[in-house]
Amino acid sequence: MQKETERGQDRQESSDGDVDKKDTNRDPLQDLGLVVGGWTDARSPEAEEEVRNMFRAAKSEDLLETLSGPSGRTNFLRVTLAFPENATLSRKRQIQKELLDKLKAMKCTSGIEGQDKAELWIQKDRPIEERLKIRAIVLTKNFYNKLPPLAGRPPISPPEIVWRGQVFVGQTKLLRCMDDGRIHMASWNLRGKSLEDLARVWDITDLSGTDVIALQELGGLPEKCPSSDSVLHHEVFLAGRSFTFFFADPSHSFRGSAVGIPTEWVGRVESKSAFCTGLGLVLKFQGTRQFFMTVHMPHDLRKDGLPVWQTQVEEILDFCATHRYHDLVCLCSDLNYDILDIAKVDERGIPFGRLLRELGLSHSKPLSATWRNTRGASSRIDFFLFSLPSMSVRDDRVHVGSEEVVGSDHSVITLTLETVGKSGRRKFCNSRCGKWWTDAPALATKCEQLAEDLDLNMRDLSMCHLATLCQQTSKRITSCRYQDSPELKQLARQRRNLQGQAARQLAKRIADERKVAKKQWLSDLLAKGASGDFRALTYLKKRNSSAYTHGSYCMRAGGSVKAISDLRMFYRLKYTQDDHVPRGLSLAIFRGRAGPILAPTPFTLTEIQEVAFQCKHNKSTGADGISYEAIQLILQTSLSEHLLELFNDVLWGVRPVPRSWLSNHVIFLPKTAAPECPKDLRPIVLSPTVAKVFTKALMIRLRPKLPKIQAFQVGGLPGRQALDSACAVQHAIRLAQQYDKTLYVVKLDITAAFDSISHEAVAAFLASAVGSREAELLLQVITETSVDLSIQGQVAGYRKFLAC
Structure with a gap:
């Protein structure tokens, strides 16, 4: 009512x-x-x-x-x-x-x-801003309702209103965000300085526009707190702007703690609570809540350090127990713990990890030390821990030198969270990369039909023909993941045509039925695993071993836009050469050393079949979606002659190398359980399988003409693997211990070794096959091949020409 x-x-x-x-x-x-x-x-x-x-x-x-x-x-x-x-x-x-x-x-x-x-x-x-916002909503709704219906079209569905500033017609948003949704936050350990000291220096700091100010080690509290559970407030003017600071004297923290908000926000305060090392505020605004907290955690030299950590984490989880996905949670903290230094992880990481997992928090990444003492020691111990529902991170900064302004040993850190406005749901672009199951009888039938059509119309086989052929006769390998039943999918389709209360009731029904269905799915999956189903066991192991997804990585990186930007910058810096090498230099070196190119011997069908049947099954495909199994089947049909003709035309130079052979797709696998930056991801290149069969055939021809690989090398040799070297080293160590001999072991790990091989060095190596057209063609493929980086269905936009 x-x-x-x-x-x-x-x-x-x-x-x-x-x-x-x-x-x-x-x-x-x-x-x-x-x-x-x-x-x-x-x-x-x-x-x-x-x-x-x-x-x-x-x-x-x-x-x-x-x-x-x-x-x-x-x-x-x-x-x-x-x-x-x-x-x-x-x-x-x-x-x-x-x-x-x-x-x-x-x-x-x-x-x-x-x-x-x-x-x-x-x-x-x-306030005037909210009144104008409501007016815009109502006027938009009235305007839409007065639009005349189109002849021959179904009646216009009524718009739905979200009073926080949105109008929806079906799944389309008519109004974007009416404000920038930015929240500017600052966290500062004052080392005993008071609010009056802060007010005196605020106008000379670069902190104008700050909305939330969290303070640790606050001295000279405006008034004495009756108990450690009391939260009082006091108004202070900072550079002419009125702030109300809620402060407390925590029981297990050195000096006081405070959270300051603009005085005009005081009416939003819903609750406040004191912790053992800080305090928290809950602000309610436009239907959402904002949980702001400040804590000053103990260092590892305190005897009660770990119990205080555990108690504080419990208090924070209880304080945020009512938070929803759309609510903002921000913890401004002096952790006395460098969470970015993996080498210094201790028992405090257990409660800290629990806090991150249960609240879904990300953390700031200060680029420099936030604490310095007079003896020259420094460390990163001040952090923001925050959740990011539909928000992006801006201005994650450490204000170096600010500690000298107020007389502290901590620099002030700032963070800006900004609402990401979207006009609708972004469509995920599926890729054809990955594993496919091929219907052999259907593929054989279509191959015969395509071969007959090409002969009758006197046309050449193209990669588009092969890609379309495999797409029509292949499907994804059935996954063990949960999928909605046809009944649930039908209910979801019905909900799209409903509005208002009916749509909300049907959505609740769908959610309830999906919850029951997921429980039954998990029970059946566990039963299959218990009975020895290999696919079920593999899925459960993958599901429980890592919580990594592209979506979770984007959230930890600060949104998909920032994640893609970081990936683009990381690989640009990684592959940018200090000295500019002219394009085409490698081919010029090859032609200058290899001499005149002789006419190559055409491939035979037997030769291509031997290469194709050496390839392993159940391997991921490139962007064309053509699997090794499909190529092996094609080579046993009438279409094999057309595929052989395609290979020979490229070999003789009658046709250029197909563009799809030179385009590779990169996917990212995690190196750690929760990757947060590009270096935590391992890029895996998925190349077109037809191109790999062609280049394998070239390498088999070239191997007798190239210098032999030395016996001590284990990479790139049939029947050899890196485990052989490990066994050899272990055997050498045992012999040295047995005969009391001195043994020196040197390990050299070259960063991005395979990705940074010089094209010119590859050209000089291939030129040893004098006059070989196969070597020239292989070098052309190497120098012209590029990769597309993509994450979460979006191409990162960076293309890198590979070295090998």
Whole structure:
């Protein structure tokens, strides 16, 4: 009832006839007033008298200053309150809240004739920005409803309104974010300095525009806290802007802790709580909650360090127990623990890891030390821990030198979170890379049909023909992952055509049925694993070993846009050469050393078949989706002659190397359980299988003409593997111990060794096959091949020409 009456006020305020035209010139502090409503076309004088009677009954008549509203008849009235002359903004908001609670508790009804004892509602007046936002929503809805229906089209579905600032028609969003959604935060360990000390230096720091200020080791508290569980507040002006600091004296923290917010936000504070090492605030605004916390964790030299860590993590989890996905959680902390230094991980990592997992937190990544002492030691121990629902990270900075301004040993750190506005759901672009199951009889039939068609029309076989052929006769290998039943999919399709309450009820039904279906799926999967099903065991092992997905990596990296930008920059810096090498230099070196190129011997069908049947089954394909199994089947049909003709045309230079052979797709596998940056991902290149069969055939021809590989090398030799070297080293160590001999072992790990081989060196090596067309063609493929980096269905946009 309350929500409907509030919306009634919004609609009344947005109507064409009764809107106060001077409303856009209101005082920004007018949200300190109240709004009373619930009447239906009541006479304004009678409504005003009823409001005055309400204030008299509440014994607050002295707080009533003026009443305003539409003239004549009205559904609501605005109340301007009379505050004490010297009251601060924080005190005014406190008076407003106390009066609001008192009037709501009275549960007044209208006594005006004709109103049928309508229940009156009362709430805080809205700020000008929110009123304008609501007006835009209502006007957008009214405009859409007045659009004439199109002839021959189904009727227009009614729009749905989200009063926080969105209008939906079906799955399409008509309004984007009406504000930038940015929250600027700062965290600072003051080392005993007071709020007055902070106010004196605030105007000379580069912290203008900060919204939330978290402080640790705050000295000189404005007043003594009665107990360690008490949270008090105090108003301070920082560079002319009023902030209200909520402070506490935690039981297990050195000095005090505080969280400061703009005084105009005080009305949003829903709850506050003191921790053993800090405090937390919950702000409620536009239907979402914001959990802001500050903690000062103990260092590893304290005897009670680990118990305090465990207690503090429990308190934070209890404090955030009611948070939802769309709520913001931000923990501004002095951890006394460098979480970025893997070499210094200790037992504190256990409660810290639990905190990150259960709240889904990411952390800031300071690029420099946040703490320094007079002896020259420094470390990164100050961090922001935050959740990122539909948000991106901006301005993650350490303000080096700020510690000298206030006289602390900690630098202030800042972070900006910004709402990511989207016009709709991004469509995931599926790739043909991966594993495919080929229907052999269907492929053989279509191969015969395609071969006959090519012969009749005197056309050459192209890669498009092969890709289309395999796409029509292949399907993905059945996964053990959960999939909705046909009934659930049908319900989901029905929901797309519904609106309002019916859509929400059907969505709840779908969620309940999906929950039951997932439990049954997991039970069946465990039963299959217990019976020895290899695919079920493999899936369960992969599911439990790592929580890595592209989506989770993008969240930890600060959003898909930032993740793709980081990947592009990482690989650009990795492969950019210091000295510029002219394009085509490697081919010029080869032709200068190899001499005249002789005519090559054409491939035979037997030769290509031997190469293809040496390839392993069940391997991932490239972007064309052609598997090794499909190539082996094609080579046993009439289409094999056309495929052989394609290979020979490329070998003789009659046709250029197909573009698809030179394009490779890179996917990323995790090196760690929870990768956070590009170096934590291992790139795996998926190349077109037809190109790999062709280049294997070239290498088999070239091997007798190239210099022999030395016996001590284990890579690139048939029947040899890296394990052979490990066994040889272990045997050498045992012999040295047995005969008491000195043994020196040198290990050299070259960064990106295979990716950084010089094209010119490869050209000089291949030139030893004098006059070989196969060597020239292989070098051409090497130098012209490129890769596309993609993540979460989006191409990162960086193309790198491979070295091998």
